[in-house]
Amino acid sequence: EAQVTQNPRYLITVTGKKLTVTCSQNMNHEYMSWYRQDPGLGLRQIYYSMNVEVTDKGDVPEGYKVSRKEKRNFPLILESPSPNQTSLYFCASSFVLGQGAHYGYTFGSGTRLTVV
Amino acid sequence: ILNVEQSPQSLHVQEGDSTNFTCSFPSSNFYALHWYRWETAKSPEALFVMTLNGDEKKKGRISATLNTKEGYSYLYIKGSQPEDSATYLCAFMNDYKLSFGAGTTVTVRA
Numbered sequence: 001e002a003q004v005t006q007n008p009r010y011l012i013t014v015t016g017k018k019l020t021v022t023c024s025q026n027m028n029h030e031y032m033s034w035y036r037q038d039p040g041l042g043l044r045q046i047y048y049s050m051n052v053e054v055t056d057k058g059d060v061p062e063g064y065k066v067s068r069k070e071k072r073n074f075p076l077i078l079e080s081p082s083p084n085q086t087s088l089y090f091c092a093s094s095f096v097l098g099q100g101a102h103y104g105y106t107f108g109s110g111t112r113l114t115v116v
Numbered sequence: 117i118l119n120v121e122q123s124p125q126s127l128h129v130q131e132g133d134s135t136n137f138t139c140s141f142p143s144s145n146f147y148a149l150h151w152y153r154w155e156t157a158k159s160p161e162a163l164f165v166m167t168l169n170g171d172e173k174k175k176g177r178i179s180a181t182l183n184t185k186e187g188y189s190y191l192y193i194k195g196s197q198p199e200d201s202a203t204y205l206c207a208f209m210n211d212y213k214l215s216f217g218a219g220t221t222v223t224v225r226a
Contacts, residue, residue, distance in 0.1 A: 031212075033214070035216075040218065041218065042205070042216045042217055042218035042219060043160075043205070043207075043216040044216075045213060045214065045215070048212065048213065050212060056212075058213060059213075059215070090159065090160075096212075103162075103165060104150060104152070104162025104163075104164075104165050105150070105152075105160075105162060105214065106162070107159035107160050107161070108159060109159055110159060
């Protein structure tokens with residue numbers, strides 16, 4: 001089944017304790033991206049990757065790191081989580097068409113992170 | 117951050133009625149406009165990707181139109197059913213970044 005798999009689904013952690021949220025897709029998509037969703041703000045892009053070893057900042061990258069060492073995986077790393085990073089996180093992937101357009105994104109199931 | 121606005125924020129529809137709502141986006145540097153359907157406790161699912169001015173897309177009872185010159189798109193639901201209850205997100209593609217609106221939450225009353 002074609003899918004984007006995120007783990008964990010739920011995570012409660014303490015301020016400052018490094019964590020990684022994993023994302024893996026089995027569709028050979030070039031493009032992968034991380035979003036956070038907060039009430040009233042909609043989905044905001046954290047980082048994206050056009051292909052292996054190519055990553056770039058989205059609109060809210062502060063406090064996050066990513067890597068793209070393999071095409072299928074795009075982990076999100078919080079080196080020192082803070083309470084303002086409590087949010088619902090989504091990973092998404094897609095094929096890239098020409099001239100910047102994409103097919104529709106396939107989203108993972110989401111990770112609800114609470115930082116206390 | 118690109119300004120993608122959706123209105124209304126929420127709406128209630130009687131079963132069987134039709135409805136529509138709006139997404140407005142910057143009219144410059146347009147690459148594509150996406151629509152997603154997001155049901156509670158699930159992930160957003162792609163409905164349409166629209167790239168050309170005047171595009172019209174249809175999927176069952178749901179359809180969308182696109183005006184890139186004036187920067188808006190409409191989503192229409194014909195003969196609403198309870199299973200259409202969801203949040204509908206639009207997203208503007210520009211320079212490989214997809215910026216989402218806050219969504220229109222549709223509740224269909226039986």
